[in-house]
Amino acid sequence: MIDRRKFLTKATLGTVAVGTLYSCVDNGIKPHDPRKKESAGETGNNEVRKPVVISTWNHGLPANEEAWKILNGGGAGLDAVEAGVRVAEADPKVSSVGYGGWPDREGKVTLDACIMDHEFNCGSVAFLQNIKHPISVARKVMEKTPHIMLVGEGAKQFALEQGFKEENLLTPDAEKAYREWLRKSEYKPIINVENHDTISMLAIDENGNLSGACTTSGAAWKVHGRVGDSPIIGAGLFLDNEVGSAAATGLGEAVIRTAGSAMVVELMRQGKSPQQACKEIVERIYDIYKNRPDLEYLQIGFIALNKQGEYGAYCLRPGFNYAVCDNDEGNRLIDGEYKMS
Ligand code: SD4
Numbered sequence: 001m002i003d004r005r006k007f008l009t010k011a012t013l014g015t016v017a018v019g020t021l022y023s024c025v026d027n028g029i030k031p032h033d034p035r036k037k038e039s040a041g042e043t044g045n046n047e048v049r050k051p052v053v054i055s056t057w058n059h060g061l062p063a064n065e066e067a068w069k070i071l072n073g074g075g076a077g078l079d080a081v082e083a084g085v086r087v088a089e090a091d092p093k094v095s096s097v098g099y100g101g102w103p104d105r106e107g108k109v110t111l112d113a114c115i116m117d118h119e120f121n122c123g124s125v126a127f128l129q130n131i132k133h134p135i136s137v138a139r140k141v142m143e144k145t146p147h148i149m150l151v152g153e154g155a156k157q158f159a160l161e162q163g164f165k166e167e168n169l170l171t172p173d174a175e176k177a178y179r180e181w182l183r184k185s186e187y188k189p190i191i192n193v194e195n196h197d198t199i200s201m202l203a204i205d206e207n208g209n210l211s212g213a214c215t216t217s218g219a220a221w222k223v224h225g226r227v228g229d230s231p232i233i234g235a236g237l238f239l240d241n242e243v244g245s246a247a248a249t250g251l252g253e254a255v256i257r258t259a260g261s262a263m264v265v266e267l268m269r270q271g272k273s274p275q276q277a278c279k280e281i282v283e284r285i286y287d288i289y290k291n292r293p294d295l296e297y298l299q300i301g302f303i304a305l306n307k308q309g310e311y312g313a314y315c316l317r318p319g320f321n322y323a324v325c326d327n328d329e330g331n332r333l334i335d336g337e338y339k340m341s
Pocket residue numbers: 096097195196197198199216217218219227228229230248249250251252253
């Protein structure tokens with residue numbers, strides 16, 4: 001399965017130039033020049049680069065496309081990130097998010113998501129079942145309730161009241177994968193396949209406002225009731241419109257332990273570039289895990305976007321990639337720098 005991931009990454013990289021060319025024509029942005037060195041984060045001046053959208057993994061590319069339609073038209077970042085991650089939520093081929101997500105060890109697909117805007121408004125749902133677009137429910141929690149987080153049955157009841165439809169999210173492919181897993185019933189997530197692929201997305205819009213969204217079906221084969229980092233503001237996602245934004249993918253327990261995304265933002269506040277801030281937190285996580293048995297299946301990746309529109313990312317192991325879309329280079333997939341080989 002690791003090979004499948006590598007194959008998918010290569011296949012996507014192989015086709016990205018063509019895909020990007022078309023999409024950029026559609027959206028009026030320039031195609032990415034693969035010969036040009038990636039800016040992993042520093043413009044070296046005070047000019048704000050905007051709009052920009054960055055998101056995790058291969059499925060970040062089509063998600064960015066959707067978000068870009070809104071950002072490029074001068075729309076709000078919050079609308080863009082919601083629309084962007086909904087693409088992955090609806091895609092049955094994405095086995096780590098929304099419809100088609102791999103279930104927990106009882107065969108139930110349980111979803112976590114959160115969203116945050118430039119004024120510290122945020123909404124979140126966790127352990128939500130049978131609702132395809134948890135990110136939109138999270139946004140409703142933010143806009144329609146005095147609270148930030150709803151979980152389980154309460155979250156579902158709220159979603160139904162808001163007009164969301166109840167549906168079966170366990171696809172035949174996901175059920176097949178679950179039946180395979182049941183044969184050994186071992187919880188040892190396969191790196192880059194079973195313990196992440198959450199889609200996290202960060203954007204800076206034409207007004208210079210930051211926003212972010214994060215949505216996942218969580219770690220495959222988790223204990224029923226387990227909630228990861230992705231719906232937790234400060235862990236899976238955090239932003240401060242004065243400074244920058246950050247989001248995570250990977251083993252949620254490690255991200256929660258270190259308040260990962262909040263820490264990345266705080267490091268940027270102290271003057272670190274997005275890339276340096278992501279790297280420092282990944283190294284901190286490595287130090288915590290280096291003598292633990294669960295290091296064996298630990299993968300962690302962070303993306304960050306600051307107030308100047310500079311971006312960066314860093315991960316623990318090879319295999320993590322992220323998609324960036326901006327006016328300079330279009331929509332492209334970038335392999336994350338990593339700590340361990
Ligand atoms: C979690 N961070 O629940 C998520 C895992 C992930 O696709 O990235 N899943 O721990």
